[in-house]
Amino acid sequence: MSMESVQSVLGNRVVAAIRSVTGPEPVPLHEPQFRGNEWVYLKECLDSTFVSSVGRFVDRFEAELADYTGARYAVAVVNGTAALHIALKLAGVLADDEVLIPALTFVATANAVTYCGAIPHFVDSAASTMGPDAVKLRDYLVECTEQRAGQCVNRASGRVIRALVPMHVFGHPVDIDGLLAVARDFNLAVVEDAAESLGSFYHGQHTGTFGQMGTLSFNGNKTITTGGGGAILTSNTELARHAKHLTTTAKLPHAWEYRHDEVGYNYRMPNLNAALGCAQIEQLSAMLAAKRELYECYREAFAHVEGIKLISEPEECLSNYWLQALLLDIGLEDERDAILHATNEAGLMTRPVWILLHELASFTSCPRMDLSEAQSLAQRLINIPSSAGLI
């Protein structure tokens, strides 16, 4: 049999398996779902004229996020990238520092580091979670860094490695205990990029609440959406206050005076977006249940497709199953593109995972450890249609 026909055989099997779950119609990768009070709350914004930086929905959305995640505070901002930028800044990341981030993440993680004037330092993934590998990271830091005056210094570059950013890939919690221990032992601040993991829990605790700060995204393709939006989670009162201050132009409260006591940012989430968020969060449990059910259906559909594994939540974790993912067996990397072609031609939107960040032009000169597991995963992962509305 030729390679060509072998590839299309597997491609056709994947198409059939997805269709057995989604039906014959074309399906996008991830669609938002508006089945609740969206119209009511948006109308209330318009009728009240409070569409922008004043209004009750921002406070309400923040309180509901804090309540749901168990963080003491949530600060709503314009998007997840801005949330990361401010969280890193408040974690003490300075110009010319290095920040450890996974190579296997969305570009926003690295961009936010760069906005601080700092340099991303790429970490390999663990096969079990797809997130940063705590064991490998520890060995690497033992070898390549030294402690100077309580700071972790990269011997090769002479720069301080200030922070570590775990990212919960596709909503699957990382080995946070392992990573927190590494951070403690090497004096690193921890900011969790939980953009993809609203509704995901590690040993019963919500992701994004383990580090000093965690960040969420409510972009249109995330589990719930505010159009564009994000939030900073923290249980530290001073960090929460400062996050709010920095994201609202650092203006001191006063009836008429415009006095700003530092260079702030206009990152506040508008009331219109928060109104959408309040309606969406009311439907979060239903969406999570639908996503889990979709996972169960896919699991059945792919149980007998040889060479392909459907990604499941790590042990003792509850994943939100934001994006469903297939992992090709080692040795079948060459089939990935044939499967992408077959599925997209059939109207089923699938895509590979992000190009590893150290391969992007902006980041090729950044420091990195051996990235062999991330490289292997990147060649073998395929995301398949994941909308809650498919169920």
Ligand SMILES: *Cc1c(COP(=O)(O)O)cnc(C)c1O
């Ligand atoms: C979506 C996402 C973000 C933030 O994205 P915004 O579009 O700025 O809200 C950050 N990191 C990861 C890993 C993401 O998936």
